[in-house]
Amino acid sequence: MLNFILLILIYTGIYALMAVGQNLITGYVGLLSLTQAGFFAIGSYATAILSVTYGWNFWMTLPVAAILAGFFGFLIGLPTLRLKGDYLAIATLGFGEIVRNILNNWDKLTNGPMGIQRIPMISIFGMRVSPYAKWGFLILVWVFVVIAYLLFERLARSRIGRALEAIREDEIAASSMGINATRYKVWAFVFGAMIAGIAGSLQAVFILSVTPGVFTFMVSIMVLCMVVLGGMGNFKAVVLGAFLIQFVSYFPQLVGLSNVIPPQFKQVLFGLILVVMMIWRPQGILGREQRSAPGRLFKKGGRS
Amino acid sequence: MSELLTIDSISVSYGNIKALRQVSIHVDEGDIVCLIGANGAGKSTLLKAIVGLEPIITGSIAFEGRPIAESHAQNGGGKFRFPKKRTHDTHTLRTDEIAGLGVALVPEGRRVFADMTVEENLDMGAFLVKDDAKIARKKEEMYDFFPILGARRKQKTRSLSGGEQQMMAIARALMSSPRLLLLDEPGLGLAPLIIQDIFEKISIINREEGVTVFLVEQNARMALKASKEGYVMENGSIVLCDLSANLLENERVKAAYLGE
Numbered sequence: 073m074l075n076f077i078l079l080i081l082i083y084t085g086i087y088a089l090m091a092v093g094q095n096l097i098t099g100y101v102g103l104l105s106l107t108q109a110g111f112f113a114i115g116s117y118a119t120a121i122l123s124v125t126y127g128w129n130f131w132m133t134l135p136v137a138a139i140l141a142g143f144f145g146f147l148i149g150l151p152t153l154r155l156k157g158d159y160l161a162i163a164t165l166g167f168g169e170i171v172r173n174i175l176n177n178w179d180k181l182t183n184g185p186m187g188i189q190r191i192p193m194i195s196i197f198g199m200r201v202s203p204y205a206k207w208g209f210l211i212l213v214w215v216f217v218v219i220a221y222l223l224f225e226r227l228a229r230s231r232i233g234r235a236l237e238a239i240r241e242d243e244i245a246a247s248s249m250g251i252n253a254t255r256y257k258v259w260a261f262v263f264g265a266m267i268a269g270i271a272g273s274l275q276a277v278f279i280l281s282v283t284p285g286v287f288t289f290m291v292s293i294m295v296l297c298m299v300v301l302g303g304m305g306n307f308k309a310v311v312l313g314a315f316l317i318q319f320v321s322y323f324p325q326l327v328g329l330s331n332v333i334p335p336q337f338k339q340v341l342f343g344l345i346l347v348v349m350m351i352w353r354p355q356g357i358l359g360r361e362q363r364s365a366p367g368r369l370f371k372k373g374g375r376s
Numbered sequence: 377m378s379e380l381l382t383i384d385s386i387s388v389s390y391g392n393i394k395a396l397r398q399v400s401i402h403v404d405e406g407d408i409v410c411l412i413g414a415n416g417a418g419k420s421t422l423l424k425a426i427v428g429l430e431p432i433i434t435g436s437i438a439f440e441g442r443p444i445a446e447s448h449a450q451n452g453g454g455k456f457r458f459p460k461k462r463t464h465d466t467h468t469l470r471t472d473e474i475a476g477l478g479v480a481l482v483p484e485g486r487r488v489f490a491d492m493t494v495e496e497n498l499d500m501g502a503f504l505v506k507d508d509a510k511i512a513r514k515k516e517e518m519y520d521f522f523p524i525l526g527a528r529r530k531q532k533t534r535s536l537s538g539g540e541q542q543m544m545a546i547a548r549a550l551m552s553s554p555r556l557l558l559l560d561e562p563g564l565g566l567a568p569l570i571i572q573d574i575f576e577k578i579s580i581i582n583r584e585e586g587v588t589v590f591l592v593e594q595n596a597r598m599a600l601k602a603s604k605e606g607y608v609m610e611n612g613s614i615v616l617c618d619l620s621a622n623l624l625e626n627e628r629v630k631a632a633y634l635g636e
Contacts, residue, residue, distance in 0.1 A: 231503075234496075234499070234500065234503075235503065237489075237491075237492070238489055238492075238500050238503075241489040241490060241491055241492070242487045242488075242489060244429065244471075244483060244487060245483060245487040245488070245489065246500070247429075247470070247471040247472045247475070248427055248471055248472075248475050248480070248481040248483065249472075249475060249500050249501055249503045249504075249548070249552070250472045250475035250476050250503050250504040250552065251472055251500075251503055252470065252472045252473075253472070360491075
């Protein structure tokens, strides 16, 4: 039982990283993107391939995973940022599916649908962090979450974050204030992708195997759900959203009802959550974060 | 006086519909110049073209003699162009680059950042200003100039009235200390007394701060009274251009725009 709760908390951490990235893109810039599964997959496979095929240490694969995902974020960002709303959602959804299909079919590199097994465990200073002894891994993942939270929170409160919010509220007004909307939107995409790549990397060393079947469209939807449920534009809230969604999706196993409640049921539930939230509480459980006191906006680290 | 804004026979199309036909306008430094015309004459399109929000298919636009927009006719205008592709022989600048040169737009319908407070909106207006002390000073100036904004500085902009939002949009544009202020229908949807107030403010900004103003307005009487020179636009073409005082006496203008 305790083990199971730890498992939920580890997945909460991994998904919270993705949700933090999604929040920058959706909550701050207001872009409805559905690519997180794609970047997650790229990060996972980068770590898997580099560590299994080339024998790299995990800590060396991690920055590669982040940079590679960020690079694809840049590539997908440039052309799609001309699109808005549902068109952007469709285009980014397509990207996620392309990534999955390539992973599924590029046998030489990814071993196709079989995936890559026997990924070496992480070690820190010679100490192994075994995913079977969950406490160690839990702490590791949450260290990443806390660092990501602090960095993104800082970013959102900086001049860049203000520019992103202005773009969300009115792109034309923002650009006539001298804000290069395209550049900032692409940067948000790149940062969002990088953090999802890191999440993917962590997932690879947690499960110790990667298969294309994991990185479906549902992953992107789950991440979007976390942001909407917690509260767009609020990094604390999306971490809470990540926990709630993970809790809900493992609930049947947790209470031993997995025979009664089919696993597909959670998909129904996510849809329901999105609909109900949109009708009754579109701002999410916690709502948008109130900004620091006016007048201190551009001060460095100006948090109140 | 030197010429600040030079619009040289530009045209803009929306698909097959010509929104602007060979429009030429000159704005001298330190003047208030207005453009009047009916709804749909192409006034807002002209402002969008100046700030690079609409591509022009003929002619060119220059600010202080420096080209900021040139026609793309030679590249097959209207066809898809990759957004980032910029060659050295074209001088077309992006909207944010034009803002950086000192051109501030107060857009039609005000386009305030509704979820931000008045103060945050003004901060956004000063996005390109790097000096914190200067931003603070400029904000105080704005609060002195528009006392109602000072009183409402911590309020969300969406809670402001239309007139207050218009003043805030003007103040936001002034935060960057622009050389040229472009105003798109500052009187739109406002009560006559408030329109009068706003036009007085515009005159003061021009007189005391030396900001050149180019304003587009349906309220022809107000605009012509406030300005030095006026242009009249009909169906995307300039049909008249004279000193505003003369236009106020012009029979054609009187009949069509002043209801006399």
